[in-house]
Amino acid sequence: MVHLDTPGPDTGIFTTEEVRPRSKPCKSTSRIVSLPRNHYKEPPNLAAGFRSLDLSCEAPVRANLVADKITTDAFRITLETWGERSILYSASATWIEHKAYAKDCLFGQFDTHDLPANNGASKKGAQQENSRHFTFPQAFKDDCDVVCWLNRIDMASGDRNYRIRAYATNITRTGFTAHIDTWGDSLLFGGAMCWIAFPKRKRYVQFGSFQTGDVRSWSNPIPETTSQVKFDDGAFKSHRPAPTVLCALNMIDMAGNADLRVSVDVNDVDTQGFRWSLKTFEDSTLYAAGASWIALGFA
Structure with missing residues (x-):
């Protein structure tokens, strides 16, 4: 340590x-x-x-x-x-x-090890799909959305590709369903994510997600994929300096025959938006990746 x-x-x-x-x-x-x-x-x-x-x-x-x-x-x-x-x-x-x-922003954690089906499960019995419903401590007054960030992974390597995705479905003012999945030949022993729930119209806050699939196909892996995000019109127009953009991974799909090397970067942030990149390096192959972001402006 x-x-x-x-x-x-x-x-x-x-x-x-x-x-x-x-x-x-x-x-x-x-x-x-x-x-x-x-x-x-x-x-x-x-x-x-x-x-x-x-x-x-x-x-x-x-x-x-x-x-x-x-x-x-x-x-x-x-x-x-x-x-x-x-x-x-x-x-x-x-x-x-x-x-x-x-009350206007809620945090939580979803870990596949907390699911009854995974308690004491062997690696051989790892599941590809894992979900849990969360009820908010108090309901939002308006529609909300949920940002998901991966914060624990435990996957087989070797000939099996690295595939994991964290996401939310069935989002209402009272709760949502959290998911951590893999697919194909990948073997997911366990994973965890944090979740962040915001009202959709929260002042000085924007959030969303992006992925390599927004720019290129899965079958065309390249070391770096980049594009831009535009904020909603006027969301940060009066702010100086530009808002702070916090971003973390929510999906990875990589070849398992090399080290797992993946990162998300945010650059050129201004009051209109920012540029993102999802990348790998050396002999690693990045088929696809995704991330979720939160932009915070201060009056």
């Missing part, structure tokens, strides 16, 4: 390379993040997802993201793997926070 006590800034992004180089992988990499001084009277709620992953294919590809030890002033964020042979070269995370007991 490598841990950095020196607090990092609350930018919404953490990468293991802030603490150690990629060439020195370890099972757990963490650091302390400072929260804005005197901003929270109680420890805030946090939701976090993978922004990038670089995992060895020599064993099951395993990664987990944890935000804990949350106080009014700071928290610890950790990116980790487990097992004797699994190797995490590097990874990065995105997080979002809000005040405890906020």
